[in-house]
Structure formats: structure tokens, C-alpha cells
Amino acid sequence: MVCKEETSKYTALTASGKAIQHFYANEVNSVITYPCPEKDWKDLEVGDLVEIEGLAWTGHGTIKGVDISFDGGKNWTEASLKGLVLPKAWTRFSYMHKYDGKPMLLQSRSYDDSDNVQPTVNQEKAVVGVEGVYHRNAIITWQVTDMGEVSNVQIRS
Amino acid sequence: MFKLDRKFVTMGVILALSSTLAMASSSTIGIYHSTSGAIDGGVTYPRVDGEYTAYKYNEQSTKGVNFGRTPTANEIKAWDIDALPDGSGLPEGEGSVGLGDELYEAQCAVCHGDFGGGGEGYPQLAGGNQAKDKNGIVITLKNQRIYGSVDAPKRTVGTYWPVATTLFTYIRDAMPYAHPKSLSNDETYAITAYILAQNGLEVDGEDMDDDDFVLNKEKLAKVVLPNRDGFYPNIDGPNAQEDIRAFFADRAKNIGAGTRCMSDCKDPGGPEGKTEATVMKIKYEMSDVTPAYAYAKDLPPKKDKGTEHPGKEAYEQNCAVCHKTDAMGAPAVGDKSAWTETLKQGLEKVYENSIKGKGGMPPKGGSSASDDEIKEMVDYMIEASK
Numbered sequence: 001m002v003c004k005e006e007t008s009k010y011t012a013l014t015a016s017g018k019a020i021q022h023f024y025a026n027e028v029n030s031v032i033t034y035p036c037p038e039k040d041w042k043d044l045e046v047g048d049l050v051e052i053e054g055l056a057w058t059g060h061g062t063i064k065g066v067d068i069s070f071d072g073g074k075n076w077t078e079a080s081l082k083g084l085v086l087p088k089a090w091t092r093f094s095y096m097h098k099y100d101g102k103p104m105l106l107q108s109r110s111y112d113d114s115d116n117v118q119p120t121v122n123q124e125k126a127v128v129g130v131e132g133v134y135h136r137n138a139i140i141t142w143q144v145t146d147m148g149e150v151s152n153v154q155i156r157s
Numbered sequence: 158m159f160k161l162d163r164k165f166v167t168m169g170v171i172l173a174l175s176s177t178l179a180m181a182s183s184s185t186i187g188i189y190h191s192t193s194g195a196i197d198g199g200v201t202y203p204r205v206d207g208e209y210t211a212y213k214y215n216e217q218s219t220k221g222v223n224f225g226r227t228p229t230a231n232e233i234k235a236w237d238i239d240a241l242p243d244g245s246g247l248p249e250g251e252g253s254v255g256l257g258d259e260l261y262e263a264q265c266a267v268c269h270g271d272f273g274g275g276g277e278g279y280p281q282l283a284g285g286n287q288a289k290d291k292n293g294i295v296i297t298l299k300n301q302r303i304y305g306s307v308d309a310p311k312r313t314v315g316t317y318w319p320v321a322t323t324l325f326t327y328i329r330d331a332m333p334y335a336h337p338k339s340l341s342n343d344e345t346y347a348i349t350a351y352i353l354a355q356n357g358l359e360v361d362g363e364d365m366d367d368d369d370f371v372l373n374k375e376k377l378a379k380v381v382l383p384n385r386d387g388f389y390p391n392i393d394g395p396n397a398q399e400d401i402r403a404f405f406a407d408r409a410k411n412i413g414a415g416t417r418c419m420s421d422c423k424d425p426g427g428p429e430g431k432t433e434a435t436v437m438k439i440k441y442e443m444s445d446v447t448p449a450y451a452y453a454k455d456l457p458p459k460k461d462k463g464t465e466h467p468g469k470e471a472y473e474q475n476c477a478v479c480h481k482t483d484a485m486g487a488p489a490v491g492d493k494s495a496w497t498e499t500l501k502q503g504l505e506k507v508y509e510n511s512i513k514g515k516g517g518m519p520p521k522g523g524s525s526a527s528d529d530e531i532k533e534m535v536d537y538m539i540e541a542s543k
Contacts, residue, residue, distance in 0.1 A: 008280065008312035011388065012412075015301045017294035019317075020412065021388040022401060027412070067417070072436070075420045105436065109415065116408060117415035122424050127413035129301045131310055135412070143436065154437045155424070 012132030020128070026059030027137040028118050030066055030093070030110035041148035046101040052079070056091045056110035063091040064113045072105030072141060072155045073120060079108070105155065106142045121154050238330070242320040244378025252347025254354045255368030260344055261351050264333045267484060273313070273355045283355035285311030287383045295384050315356030319388055321380035325349045335485065335517045346372045353380060468530075468537030475524040476534055479517075486517050488542075496542040511535050 011019040032054040035041045044050060056063045063085060067076040079095040093108070111117040124138040143153045203209045228236075240246035261273075268279040275281025286297045298317065300310045311317070314324055329345045331337050340348070350372035354365040360376045390404035390411075391397060408414040472480075472490070479485045488495040499507060512531050514520035521531055 008317050013298060013310060013312070013317075015299060017290075017296070017299040018387050018389055019298075021390070022392060023412070025405065067419070073424060074422055076418070076422070109417075111415075111417055117417045119413045119415040120424050123415055124413040125303065127409075127411065130303055131301055138413075139415070141436075152439045154439065156435050156437050 009133050012128050012135050014127070014132075015129040020132075023135060024059075026057065026088075027135060028056075028058040028060060028063075028110050028112045028116040029137040030054055030056035030108045030118060031140050032068075032106060032108050032142060035106070035144065035148075035150045036142060037150050037152055040150040041099065041144060044099045044101075044148055046099060048099045050097055050099050052095040052097050052106070054079075054093050054108050056081075056093055056108070057089065058110070058112040058114075058116060059088055060116050061112045061114040062087045064111050066093040066108055066110045068095050069107040069109070070104045073107055073109075073139065076109065101146055101148075103146045104144045105153070106144055107139050107155075109139050121156055125156075238326070240322045240326050242322055242378075244322060244374055247322060247325065247374040247377060248342045249374060250342035250346050251371050251373040252343045252345070252350055253368065254347070254350045254365060254370045254372075256344070257347035257349070257351025257354075258368065260340075260348050264340075265348070267486070268334065273352055281311060281313050282352050283313050283315060285313045285316035287316050287357075289383070293386060295387060298384070298387065313356065314352055315358060315383060317384050317387070318382055319385050321349075321353065321358075321377055321382055324352060325377060333517075335479070335519060346377070349377065358382070466537045466540055468533035468535070469541075471524075471526060471530060472534045472537050475526065476522045476538070479522070480538065488538075490538050490541050493542055496539055500539065508532050508535060 010023070011021050012023055013019040032052060033039075034051070034053045041050070052068065054066070056066050063081065065081065066079045068079045069076045077095075079093045081091055082094050083092045085091050091110075093110075109118045118137055118139050121138040124136070128135065139155075141153050141155050142150050144150050202213050238246070238248075262271075268276050269282050270276040270279070273281065273283030275284070286295075288296050290296050295316050297308070298310045298312075300307045302309060314321075318324065325345055328348055329338070329340060329342070333339070350365060350370060353372070354367075354370065358365055358380060360372075360379050363370070365372075391400050404411055477490070479487045480490050483489040483492065483495065488499050508531070510518065511534075512521055512528055522534075524531075526534070
């Protein structure tokens with residue numbers, strides 16, 4: 001913390017009371033952009049074929065793949081990457097889904113070619129705690145109701 | 158949209174990189190390391206003696222190319238302003254706690270609160286409990302707000318910052334927020350002294366909390382902050398680079414990592430014996446943020462601008478952050494008397510000040526609007542303050 005770019009905000013204070021410094025890498029991460037709270041599934045009808053889309057990225061290398069879960073992380077299935085896949089760049093992913101109108105806990109989990117897999121909220125919390133402002137790359141969960149409403153929740157044990 | 162198989166993608170990247178590089182210079186070849194534990198994007202460019210960089214740098218001859226020029230010695234000196242924890246690089250100068258107190262009240266307290274106590278949304282600079290446990294850890298820094306009942310750890314200069322020289326360089330380069338680099342070195346020493354004094358710190362056993370205490374380069378380098386050892390990985394000594402690499406390579410242990418389980422997964426991070434996941438609602442949604450983030454991701458429909466002042470929207474985007482209230486010392490929009498006062502100098506002068514800047518008002522409010530657009534925004538501000 002000897003540079004102006006690394007004041008109290010940019011270091012990650014962990015539960016030990018000590019903080020990680022010079023923490024610059026943008027870790028492996030992803031988010032589903034459709035559906036999402038701003039673009040919900042309220043207009044879908046049971047039986048519609050719909051594309052789940054999202055973005056993944058990693059500062060450690062190149063995105064290798066993205067998995068999708070519909071049940072909050074118990075079971076996963078592979079999505080496909082689409083478009084250009086370059087190191088340290090936004091990478092699109094896509095999954096064709098037949099809408100069945102049931103509620104779900106939708107997640108995406110990306111992994112890269114330097115062996116990083118996105119952690120769950122629990123895995124991240126156990127190591128870096130919750131007080132760091134940046135470096136939050138835990139799996140994001142969208143709760144989708146039977147009405148197609150989408151909201152942001154966390155899965156924790 | 159086209160789809161590429163992963164194998165070909167990686168190959169494509171190597172080919173794309175090496176062919177562009179080959180065009181630029183045949184001696185620099187980007188090497189794509191698709192290896193476990195890469196921490197700098199996996200692309201490396203060798204330089205000399207085994208050193209490498211993560212970004213391609215230009216090796217082409219600049220002869221006959223018209224861009225830039227070699228900086229003069231004075232220009233380099235003006236850029237070379239970093240200071241190390243041991244004080245090397247700090248400029249000459251001095252300032253007293255008393256002067257720092259005045260400057261702080263006038264230029265910093267609006268945001269950072271009286272005595273550095275923190276303002277709404279702005280960092281707290283002084284205060285917090287510096288007491289340590291038997292292992293030398295500042296006790297309150299162990300607070301983690303995982304459950305609602307815990308106080309936030311306070312990250313002030315006294316409880317959290319490791320190095321005092323950072324305070325000097327940070328203030329000099331970045332503060333006050335709206336017009337950085339406006340303080341002289343003497344003034345910066347004075348404010349630094351004041352903030353250190355508010356944190357109850359001392360130099361060589363000498364208490365700083367005295368208006369007559371004068372801080373300079375030598376004394377600042379001697380200030381030892383309580384949380385000096387509160388950071389990891391180690392960044393000092395000849396092995397620092399390897400230590401840092403090793404640290405960031407062991408992600409599961411040090412920064413958190415996931416596992417690629419595909420079915421019947423149990424979340425391994427949960428407390429022992431508890432496997433059933435709980436769904437927690439997020440307490441604060443993005444819509445609670447003021448001003449709210451935009452929701453519509455499609456282009457907004459063209460608004461009927463018939464009844465709206467042409468400068469209103471641009472004002473809200475560029476100026477409202479400071480002009481909504483008078484907290485920043487700016488004439489608040491809607492405050493009739495403030496604007497009557499401002500307009501006494503004549504409209505042309507007011508236009509000029511908003512274009513060229515004045516005091517805490519950055520040129521054009523920091524925006525890249527044209528002169529005419531700025532005038533439209535000013536017209537709106539005046540109109541809305543009648």
C-alpha cells in the first residue's frame with residue numbers, strides 16, 4: 001500500500017484482521033445477462049425455447065468454459081461459448097433452454113485455462129471474508145419465480 | 158455470431174498474436190502460456206535476461222514517425238514524484254498541525270467530516286480503535302459483517318494504513334477531490350501532520366497533537382503506523398516477487414477458488430455438518446441506490462423535449478453531483494439568492510467561469526461538453542433557480 005491506487009479501498013481485509021495487498025488480478029467471473037432482474041421472463045409461455053445468455057471473464061488467462069445450474073448449484077450442465085474467445089476479454093456464453101414455468105435458482109460458473117473455477121459465496125467468504133470492496137467473484141444466483149420474475153439472491157449454508 | 162471450438166480458439170490466438178507481432182517486430186514474440194497458475198493473463202513478452210512483461214511494448218524505431226518528442230529533464234522531474242515508505246522521494250517543505258487544522262477545516266471537512274471523523278459516503282481518516290491482540294492484530298479489523306450485529310471494521314490512517322508517506326503522496330496527488338494538485342508541498346505537510354495528530358500518532362516518542370508541531374520529510378519518514386504489519390503477502394526484500402507469485406498461485410488457500418463438481422454437489426465452504434443451502438435475499442437492491450442506476454438497457458426512447466429545458470438533462474448528468482446542494486460550495490440549483498449573487502458579475506462572466514473553471518468548479522464541470530452546451534446547462538440552472 002505505497003501507491004495512490006491502493007488505499008484502504010483496494011486491499012482485501014480478511015477475517016484474520018490482516019489484509020491482502022497488491023491484489024490486482026481480475027479473477028474468473030461470470031454473470032447471466034438474460035434473464036436477469038432487469039430483463040425477466042414474465043412474457044414467456046411454457047414450452048418456449050429461450051436462449052440463456054451471459055458474459056464470463058478472467059484476468060488470469062482465457063475463459064475455457066461456463067457451466068449453468070438451475071437448482072442453486074447442486075447439478076450443473078455445460079453452456080457453449082460463442083463469438084471470439086480471447087485472453088482477458090469478455091466472453092459470451094449461451095444455453096438453449098425449454099421454459100417449463102417452474103421456479104429455479106439459476107447460476108453460471110466459469111473456469112479458465114489457468115485452472116481457476118469461480119467459487120461459491122461460501123468458498124469465497126471462507127477465505128477472503130466479506131469486507132473487501134473489490135474481488136467479489138463468487139457465483140451469482142438469480143431466483144426465478146413461477147411467474148418469471150427474477151431477483152438476485154445468495155445461496156449460503 | 159460464429160462459434161469456434163476451444164482448441165482452434167487457442168490456436169487462433171497464438172496465430173493472431175504472433176502474426177501481428179511478426180509484422181511489428183520479428184524479435185518480440187508473444188508467448189501464450191495456457192498454464193496452471195498464470196497470474197498476468199497468460200500472455201508474456203520476453204525482454205532481456207529472462208525478464209518479461211505482460212503487455213507488448215513498442216520496439217519499432219521512431220525515426221521519421223511524427224508522434225511526441227523526448228521529454229525534457231524538467232518534465233521527467235515533474236512526473237517523478239513517488240515517495241517510498243523510507244521517505245525517499247518526498248519533497249522538501251514543512252507545515253504545522255495548526256495550519257493543517259485550518260486547511261483541513263476549509264478544504265476537506267465538507268467530505269471527510271470534522272477531525273477526519275468521516276462524512277456520509279466519504280472515507281473516515283481518523284479515529285477507530287487501534288488496540289491490538291496478543292498477535293499484534295488490530296482487534297476491530299477482525300470484524301466481518303457476515304451477520305447483521307457486527308460493527309464495520311474502521312479503516313482509518315491510525316487503524317489500517319501501513320505507511321505514513323502514502324498519506325502525503327495521496328493527498329498531494331488526489332485531494333481535495335474536486336481540484337487535486339492545488340495544495341503546495343508545505344500545505345500538504347501541514348494537512349498530513351494534522352491527520353496524523355488526529356489519529357493520536359507520534360514521531361520518535363514526540364506527541365504530534367500540538368498546533369506548533371511541525372512536520373517535514375525526515376519526521377514523516379519516521380512515523381510508524383500501528384498497522385504496519387497488517388498486510389500480506391510480503392512485498393519487501395529480494396524474494397518479494399516470487400513470494401507474491403507463489404501467494405497468488407495458491408488460490409484455494411489464499412484468495413478463494415471453486416471446484417468443478419457437475420452433479421450432486423455439496424457446497425464445501427459451509428459450516429461443518431450443515432449441507433442444506435439457504436437462499437438469502439439481498440437486503441439492498443440496486444434500486445435503493447440514489448441516484449438509481451439505469452434499468453433500461455435498450456436505447457431510451459426519444460423523449461418529447463417540447464416542454465423540457467434543453468440544458469436540463471445534460472445538467473443532471475454533468476453538474477447535479479455538485480450543484481444539487483451547496484455542500485460543495487457550489488451555488489445550489491433552486492437557491493434563488495445564491496444565483497442572484499452569482500449573476501451580479503454579469504452573465505458573460507458566469508459563462509466564462511463555468512467554461513474555464515473557478516475555485517472548486519473544474520473547467521466545464523469536468524465534462525467534455527462544448528461551450529454552447531455548457532451555456533445551455535448554465536441557462537437551465539439559472540432558469541430553475543428563479
